[in-house]
Amino acid sequence: MKFDSIKHFFYICVLTPNLMTGKIARLALLFLLISVCSCKVNNRKQAELLFPVIDSATIAESEKLSKEAIADIVQNVASPVEIAAMLQSLSVPFSADYLGSTKGVEQLSTNFQKATMLGIYGADLGYLNIYEKTGNSIEVVSSIKQLADGLRVGQFFDYETIKRLSLNKTDIDSLLYLSVSSYNKIDEYLRTNDRGSLSALMISGVWLEGQYIATQVVTSFPEKKLKDRIGEQKIILNDLLMLLRPYKGTSPEYSNLYALMEQMSNLYRDVKVTYRIAEPQTLEKDDRLVLIQKEESVVEMSDDELRKIVGLTMEIRNKLISGE
Amino acid sequence: MKCRILILVLALVALPLTSKGQAATDELVSKCALTAGDNTAYLKDFRVQLPKATADAAAPVYKANMYLMKNMKYRFSLCNSAEFKGELIVTIYDADKELISSFNKSTGKQYSSIDFFCNKTGLYTLWFAFSNGEQGSGVSVVSMIK
Numbered sequence: 033m034k035f036d037s038i039k040h041f042f043y044i045c046v047l048t049p050n051l052m053t054g055k056i057a058r059l060a061l062l063f064l065l066i067s068v069c070s071c072k073v074n075n076r077k078q079a080e081l082l083f084p085v086i087d088s089a090t091i092a093e094s095e096k097l098s099k100e101a102i103a104d105i106v107q108n109v110a111s112p113v114e115i116a117a118m119l120q121s122l123s124v125p126f127s128a129d130y131l132g133s134t135k136g137v138e139q140l141s142t143n144f145q146k147a148t149m150l151g152i153y154g155a156d157l158g159y160l161n162i163y164e165k166t167g168n169s170i171e172v173v174s175s176i177k178q179l180a181d182g183l184r185v186g187q188f189f190d191y192e193t194i195k196r197l198s199l200n201k202t203d204i205d206s207l208l209y210l211s212v213s214s215y216n217k218i219d220e221y222l223r224t225n226d227r228g229s230l231s232a233l234m235i236s237g238v239w240l241e242g243q244y245i246a247t248q249v250v251t252s253f254p255e256k257k258l259k260d261r262i263g264e265q266k267i268i269l270n271d272l273l274m275l276l277r278p279y280k281g282t283s284p285e286y287s288n289l290y291a292l293m294e295q296m297s298n299l300y301r302d303v304k305v306t307y308r309i310a311e312p313q314t315l316e317k318d319d320r321l322v323l324i325q326k327e328e329s330v331v332e333m334s335d336d337e338l339r340k341i342v343g344l345t346m347e348i349r350n351k352l353i354s355g356e
Numbered sequence: 357m358k359c360r361i362l363i364l365v366l367a368l369v370a371l372p373l374t375s376k377g378q379a380a381t382d383e384l385v386s387k388c389a390l391t392a393g394d395n396t397a398y399l400k401d402f403r404v405q406l407p408k409a410t411a412d413a414a415a416p417v418y419k420a421n422m423y424l425m426k427n428m429k430y431r432f433s434l435c436n437s438a439e440f441k442g443e444l445i446v447t448i449y450d451a452d453k454e455l456i457s458s459f460n461k462s463t464g465k466q467y468s469s470i471d472f473f474c475n476k477t478g479l480y481t482l483w484f485a486f487s488n489g490e491q492g493s494g495v496s497v498v499s500m501i502k
Contacts, residue, residue, distance in 0.1 A: 113397055114425055114500055162397070209389050209398040216400060257427055264477040268423060271479075307476060312455060321467040323448075323456040325475040329426050 112158030113212060115242040115261070122255050126163040130245045131156045132353050134175040140355065143183060144285040147230040148352045150179045151237020154215050159245060161208050166198040173198055180218065183230060188217040229279040229286070236289070237352065239265075239272060244349040247342040259338060263331035266300040273297055292348045299340050304332040381495065388435035388497040391469075396431055396499035402484065404444060404496065409489030418484040422498065426477045429501035432470045434458060435494055442492025448472065449481040459487065471501065 132152045140146050153176045160169040173195055180186040190210055197207040215238075222231035243265060250258045273293055280290035310326035385401045392398070406416040424430060434444045443466055447457040458467045466487060486492030 111399055111425075111500075113399065114428055117397065117500060117502060118427070205394070205397070209386070212398055213385070213401070260426065261477075264426065267477060267479075305477075314456060317471075319467070320469045320471055321456065321458060321460075322471040322473070324473045325455070327450075327476050329476040329478065 112155035112238055112242045112245075113162055113208065115246055116159040116162035118257065118261060119245070119249055120162055122253065122258065124249050124253050126165055128165075128168060130159070130248050131172070132241065134171045137175040137178055140179070140182070142285065143230060144233060144283060145355055146179045146182045147233035148237040148289075150176060150183065150218075151234040151239075152241040152349070152352065153179070154234070155238045155241030155245070157211055161204065161211060164201065164204055166201050166204070166207065169198050170195060185218045185221055188221060189214045229282060232275045232279060236272060236276060236293070239268070240345065240349050240352065243345050247345045250338070251342060259333065260331040262338065262341060263303050263333040264305060264329065266303050266305055269293070269297050269300060289348075289352070292344070292351070296341070296344055296348065299337065299344060302334075303337055306330050306332070384435055384437060385495050385497060388433050388495050389499070391435065392431050392433045392497055392499040395502050397502060398497060398499050399430075400498045402482065402496045402498075404484040405493045406442070406484075406486055406491065408491040415485050415489035420482045420484070421479055422482060424472070424474045424478065424480050426475055428474050430472045430474060431499045431501055432458070432472065433497045433499065434468050435497070437493035440486075440490065440492045442486025442488070442490030442494075444492060444494030444496060445485050445487060446470065446496055447483040447485075449483065450476070450478065455480075
């Protein structure tokens with residue numbers, strides 16, 4: 033509450049100096065002083081404010097989704113590293129053909145384009161790093177830096193270190209850590225600074241590119257595990273739509289993307305995800321606790337449904353890349 | 357003008373405090389990611405700070421949600437700041453069903469890491485708390501076991 037007040041005051045003072053006249057200025061200053069003084073008077077209270085809100089509610093209660101809760105849920109939706117690792121475990125060879133072109137990045141003019149492409153390149157970087165094709169990733173890394181700077185979040189992308197690690201090819205684990213954590217930080221910064229619409233676009237970009245790579249691979253490598261992974265996206269897609277929904281009216285670009293994602297959701301309507309209940313197994317190994325889940329999610333998706341999903345994924349992704 | 361100077365002074369006072377806290381947590385996250393082991397890839401971290409439990413209230417809990425995917429193996433590594441007594445505990449829930457906790461209530465043993473072999477894609481809820489309701493500061497790094 034206090035932080036919001038100070039932030040509001042900052043907007044009044046710095047961003048709208050012409051309004052800082054007479055009563056408004058005095059009231060705002062008084063409000064700030066009360067906030068600052070109340071901090072000094074009650075140090076214990078101030079200490080408590082540093083911590084996250086204590087939540088002792090039941091899970092059911094916590095699932096009443098606020099905008100923030102949706103964002104919190106969806107922030108973990110898209111992990112290109114996991115998709116890439118799955119492809120690698122299925123012995124699918126690397127292909128640069130799946131990657132988005134980095135040509136023309138400097139010509140992207142709108143924040144919509146920059147944020148979606150930031151997501152797309154993030155997924156590509158995850159794919160390159162898991163396959164240890166780090167030499168090929170320099171152009172992607174440079175494009176990411178350019179886009180992040182364009183969105184004023186370049187400070188969270190450690191370009192020099194990531195570039196050095198990519199060129200050295202010696203420390204893939206550190207490279208993966210830095211790349212993924214940079215994206216997590218960018219996402220968190222955007223969400224906590226009232227730029228949730230850009231975070232939603234970046235997350236959608238990451239998800240779409242991961243989905244694109246998976247759907248391209250499945251046409252040549254029709255592995256059941258991969259088909260199931262594509263089918264399971266039904267669960268995640270609903271949350272993605274919830275994340276995009278508040279912004280769908282903000283621009284024609286946003287509106288188009290939302291309509292296409294709704295089309296995707298409609299294609300998933302007949303895909304069935306059911307569960308086989310079973311008790312998990314717990315054991316201790318090397319002083320670690322291990323949980324082997326026996327309950328299973330099962331996907332039922334026809335070849336025709338898959339074919340349509342592959343087609344629409346390609347259409348949306350290519351539209352985003354071409355800036356249509 | 358005076359107003360801008362006041363804001364600038366406030367920002368200059370507050371900024372070093374914020375960055376110091378952030379740097380310390382970043383360092384703890386990096387260290388924690390290293391403890392996950394060689395065959396892992398970092399996915400996500402959760403930074404948790406909670407106050408000491410009060411006498412007649414439930415111990416503070418921080419909740420977060422995360423999608424976990426079928427056929428993936430995840431490692432949840434837990435690391436604590438030396439500044440506080442509390443040791444971080446994670447409990448994983450699937451909807452309202454507790455799957456596993458890093459604290460074994462029957463033996464009293466606390467684990468610094470959980471491996472979760474996921475067989476069901478879905479949204480899981482992670483509950484973070486500190487041992488004995490103590491004040492604590494810690495991080496949980498979620499990695500994928502390759």
